[in-house]
Amino acid sequence: MQVMDESVHGTRDRRGHYVPNKTLKIAPLYPPRWRETLAWLPSYFLPWNVVFAASAVLYWVFFIPPVEVLQTLEIGWILRLYVINVIAVALFYGAFEVRLYVARAQEGRFKFNPRFPSEVKSRQFWFRSQNVENILRTFLYGVTVWTLSAALMLWAWANMWGNWLSFAEAPIYLAIVALFVSFLHQAHFYVIHRLIHTPWLYKHVHAIHHKSVNPSPWSSLAMHPFEHVLYFASVFWHVLLPSHPLIALYQLHKAGFGAIPGHIGFEKIEFGEDKAIDAHAYGHYLHHKYFEVNYGDGLVPFDKLFGTYHDGTPEADAAMRARLKSMRTEAAPS
Numbered sequence: 001m002q003v004m005d006e007s008v009h010g011t012r013d014r015r016g017h018y019v020p021n022k023t024l025k026i027a028p029l030y031p032p033r034w035r036e037t038l039a040w041l042p043s044y045f046l047p048w049n050v051v052f053a054a055s056a057v058l059y060w061v062f063f064i065p066p067v068e069v070l071q072t073l074e075i076g077w078i079l080r081l082y083v084i085n086v087i088a089v090a091l092f093y094g095a096f097e098v099r100l101y102v103a104r105a106q107e108g109r110f111k112f113n114p115r116f117p118s119e120v121k122s123r124q125f126w127f128r129s130q131n132v133e134n135i136l137r138t139f140l141y142g143v144t145v146w147t148l149s150a151a152l153m154l155w156a157w158a159n160m161w162g163n164w165l166s167f168a169e170a171p172i173y174l175a176i177v178a179l180f181v182s183f184l185h186q187a188h189f190y191v192i193h194r195l196i197h198t199p200w201l202y203k204h205v206h207a208i209h210h211k212s213v214n215p216s217p218w219s220s221l222a223m224h225p226f227e228h229v230l231y232f233a234s235v236f237w238h239v240l241l242p243s244h245p246l247i248a249l250y251q252l253h254k255a256g257f258g259a260i261p262g263h264i265g266f267e268k269i270e271f272g273e274d275k276a277i278d279a280h281a282y283g284h285y286l287h288h289k290y291f292e293v294n295y296g297d298g299l300v301p302f303d304k305l306f307g308t309y310h311d312g313t314p315e316a317d318a319a320m321r322a323r324l325k326s327m328r329t330e331a332a333p334s
């Protein structure tokens with residue numbers, strides 16, 4: 001069988017790490033460059049945002065209880081929502097894990113780090129296994145905080161606490177809010193991410209997520225529960241904004257399911273013999289590799305503004321090393 005040739009799209013460094021030949025770009029919106037924006041737009045929607053918006057609609061139609069039930073916080077419907085989330089995460093995350101890491105459908109092609117986490121036993125993980133700890137953290141804490149955040153938002157809506165609108169009242173405004181869900185997600189994530197990189201919070205909270213230096217799908221929600229609380233709090237912007245609970249659910253799915261792309265560990269996902277889609281994983285992979293770069297992605301240009309953007313090129317690598325060196329010199333006692 002013919003297989004894809006990764007060397008057309010990148011090289012391997014002397015440690016065998018895959019380096020794509022591409023330059024990551026921030027969205028062409030600052031200021032808008034119309035022709036580039038038009039060319040970029042499909043990648044804003046496809047494939048991920050369409051999937052997360054569709055999953056929110058699916059939930060809204062089939063799984064969210066009627067408003068009379070949501071008016072009271074009761075363990076029954078919240079537990080049911082938790083079970084639905086567990087099944088959805090197991091299926092969605094599991095699909096990537098099974099194809100790329102268990103069946104190894106494309107072996108190591110396009111994999112950034114040549115090792116697979118299951119091959120490495122390490123004392124720093126529960127049961128000496130990155131996968132076991134990450135799976136347990138995902139379901140024990142991650143999906144729990146996600147479900148509770150959803151429940152609180154739905155409860156607030158059912159009791160009309162907040163600035164909720166209906167689609168009949170404000171269809172155009174709500175469509176615009178839905179369009180900006182990803183921007184809100186990135187801005188929120190950037191701010192909390194910088195916060196948890198401050199020394200005390202890093203040591204006690206965020207270091208857990210960074211144990212996955214070689215991330216895989218189960219690293220996506222492998223966090224300290226306090227980080228989950230901050231992370232999923234993006235949904236509460238919709239209680240403050242005039243918004244609609246369906247869009248708030250989309251915001252949550254963007255956080256919950258949307259954590260996957262950055263942690264796939266592969267630059268491209270192959271399908272068929274000669275086709276592959278870009279996983280959009282490289283920017284956040286560089287964050288896991290180098291820690292002090294790419295706190296967000298290029299959708300909201302905060303990294304670019306604050307000098308922490310790494311676009312994957314050797315020049316960005318040199319700039320990062322110079323910046324870290326000068327930070328260390330400043331921090332060292334004279």
Ligand SMILES: [Zn+2]
Pocket residue numbers: 209220262263284288
């Ligand atoms: Zn991460």
Ligand SMILES: [Zn+2]
Pocket residue numbers: 193197206210287291
């Ligand atoms: Zn981080």
